[in-house]
Amino acid sequence: MPKESHFQIDYGPGAREVKDLAATIRGWNETPGAGAGAVNAFEAGRRRAAEAMEKRQKQD
Secondary structure, eight states: OOOTTOOOOOOOTTOHHHHHHHHHHHHHHHSTTSSOOOOOTTOHHHHHHHHHHHHHHHHO
């Protein structure tokens, strides 16, 4: 299964821009409604829930 949530940032290690972006995303996670945030879409519990929903949808 492809990781469609993957994205790439082309900056060198320790670049200020990367640190700023990481801080922005962390802020989104901590403040509901502030932004998209970040989740691990491949976490076992999320995968189980997605598979269960897919199964229910196919039954309808």
